[in-house]
Amino acid sequence: MDFKELLEKQSAESWEKYIPTLSIDCVIFSFYENSLQVLILKMRDQDLWGLPGGYVKKTENVDDAAVRILKDRTGTENIYLQQFYTFGNLNRSEKAFEQYHDTIWNKQRFISIGYYALAEHSQVKLVLDEYSSAVQWHSIENLPEFMMDHRKIFDKALTTLREQLNNHPIGYNLLPxxxxxxxxxxxxxxxxxxxxxxxxxxxxxxxxxxxxxxxxxxxxxxxxxxxxxxxxxxxxxxxxxxxxxxxx
Amino acid sequence: MDFKELLEKQSAESWEKYIPTLSIDCVIFSFYENSLQVLILKMRDQDLWGLPGGYVKKTENVDDAAVRILKDRTGTENIYLQQFYTFGNLNRSEKAFEQYHDTIWNKQRFISIGYYALAEHSQVKLVLDEYSSAVQWHSIENLPEFMMDHRKIFDKALTTLREQLNNHPIGYNLLPxxxxxxxxxxxxxxxxxxxxxxxxxxxxxxxxxxxxxxxxxxxxxxxxxxxxxxxxxxxxxxxxxxxxxxxx
CATH class of the missing domain: 1.10.10.10 (Winged helix-like DNA-binding domain superfamily/Winged helix DNA-binding domain)
Structure with missing residues (x-):
């Protein structure tokens, strides 16, 4: 199925199932080959890289949605997960889907709740879903250009990690x-x-x-x-x- | 106007103007009479106290909504304001308005973005709006029982303040x-x-x-x-x- 058809097909279901205007973005850190890495992916019709994310079901706690999204993407629930900030500026997300019809779910204004996750590398099995053309770990140095405000979301996650280094079990969750x-x-x-x-x-x-x-x-x-x-x-x-x- | 009429009148406007399912709650701290205080209020039909809050306009950044809500309640924009957590459990808010009709704006599921504010006491002029029967400062010790999950929101704000005490200008913003x-x-x-x-x-x-x-x-x-x-x-x-x- 081409990507446009896929979006249209999924949109009807998404409007039914999820809370509109609300999304979740995950900054998944791991320590691998002696460097701190982050999970990034590319959507099928996008040139830029982005963070994995998803939506909140109408019948679901927000924290549970984050766990579900993470599990779908990494194959494990065994991950330290923490909400760190909610991103709510106008026009933060709308542009990325401007070539599609206005009724497309993804084209809404989204206010996105950011979670960071600390994954022990050997636990994770990356899952490439039907919306993505690539998913990979990338060293946090020399990151490629990100879509939307995902660079800002990543930066805020890293700042939070830095501030919490003395109070949260960050080393414990990232290292084997x-x-x-x-x-x-x-x-x-x-x-x-x-x-x-x-x-x-x-x-x-x-x-x-x-x-x-x-x-x-x-x-x-x-x-x-x-x-x-x-x-x-x-x-x-x-x-x-x-x-x-x-x-x- | 009785409270039920007021809610019904405002609901139509709110559905038009605001993003559904999304609210803001503010934990406004001040230092006053040698104690750390928090701003609490009572809605007209509620027995329990709560935190001041509001909603996000469809045409507004979330941070700007927080500034507006705070200004409406305290008469000043000159307040240190910081988002600290988003509260998204099912049934966190719905019960407080269960006696009203399902179409009432306030009876939705709300996911609430928490902001804490640090107010220099002399700058603030409390505003009692038409929805509230009382608004006051209260020492953070011996707080009364709160509605919904507002006690949890307050506790999280205080924990955040504690964690940020060494990195954020908290003393500077609370003291004269x-x-x-x-x-x-x-x-x-x-x-x-x-x-x-x-x-x-x-x-x-x-x-x-x-x-x-x-x-x-x-x-x-x-x-x-x-x-x-x-x-x-x-x-x-x-x-x-x-x-x-x-x-x-």
Whole structure:
């Protein structure tokens, strides 16, 4: 089915099923190949990349809609999900579908509730749905141009992550169960958008007493196998409750 | 006009003018008589108190709607305003108007965008509109029972304030230009929901180097006139950008 036909067919159903004017956009972060990555996709008739999103059923809690949208796209519910901001400017979304008929669902004014998600990379199986021509992880550096105000939504998500780094279990949800100190540092550098001094970072993170050094080390590299750590969940949670002190 | 007639008259206009299903609720804080206060009101047909709110015009940015609603209620635009969360559970609002006809605007499912506002007390002139029977400031301690999920909205606003205390100009916007150290401490205690040690608080806040001690002191009390301070706006803003370090 060509994309125009698909939109027209789906529009009738969408007007029936979803709350008009309201959408959800998801900024899904993951840590992969030593860099902080975000899930982006391309709609079939669009040149620009965008964030995955969806709509809220008339019979559904907004938070449940976000979980559903995320599951449809990533194949898992096992993801830390948090609402961070609602984007409500006039003309933020209308233009992207201007070549279509006014009755098309997607051509409305949408006010979009932003959720960020933290996905442990191995849990996710990306799903390319019938509306998209591409879906992929992309390093948060050198992102391609985004459609609508999706760049603004991404930026706000990253700023929120930065502000919440000392109060929310962000590292815990992005890293695999066992990780090395350089990986943890890379993650913090990605979120903070700056390079950190290795010695200072190690000293600080160890001083928090939230990590457990494991008996094993990572196999396989050419160099000396690096030590592996995991979060001491109990200590980590109680430290976050108080807030990790200090700047990075 | 009785309240039912008023709702019916306004409903026709509201369906025309506003985006359905979407509302705004405002948690307006102020610092007054040595305590952190919040603006609450009572709708004419309701027994419980609630937060001031309103709707978004079809031709209006969401943020502009929040500014308009706040101005209508407080008589001023000169208020620090920030969106903090969107509340979207099913049945969060519908029950409050169940005795009215289904076509009444207020009886819809509403998804409500929460804004918190920080109002310098002397700037505000409370406005009692035709829908309300009472509007007042109330200390955040011992709040009365709220309608709908307004208590949850208030709690989330206060938690947000707490998390943002080190990064946002919260003190600056709640206090008058000149204030005493005990007033600043009371404000912090209100936001943090706990008593602070006087000596530690003074030492910490002075160490940030964000206050200017004024040449004058407060007149009129029975005791020794307390010193007055104001924020050094430049230093304060640059300290907030980095984030005030440490816990209270």
């Amino acid at each position: 169960e066992k990780f090395t100190m350089p990986e943890l540092q890379k993650l913090y550098e990605g979120i903070l958008g700056k390079r950190l001094n290795r010695g200072n970072f190690y000293r600080k993170i160890l001083r928090y007493d939230i990590l457990t050094k494991l008996e094993e080390s990572r196999k396989g590299g050419a160099h000396k196998a690096p030590d592996l750590y995991s979060f001491d969940v109990e200590k980590y949670n109680s430290a976050l409750k108080e807030g990790l002190k200090g700047n990075w | 230009e000149k204030f005493t150290m005990p007033e600043l401490q009371k404000l912090y205690e209100g936001i943090l929901g706990k008593r602070l040690n006087r000596g530690n608080f003074y030492r910490k806040i002075l160490r940030y180097d964000i206050l200017t001690k004024l040449e004058e002191s407060r007149k009129g009390g029975a005791h020794k006139a307390p010193d007055l301070y104001s924020f050094d706006v430049e230093k304060y803003n640059s300290a907030l950008k980095e984030g005030l370090k440490g816990n209270w």
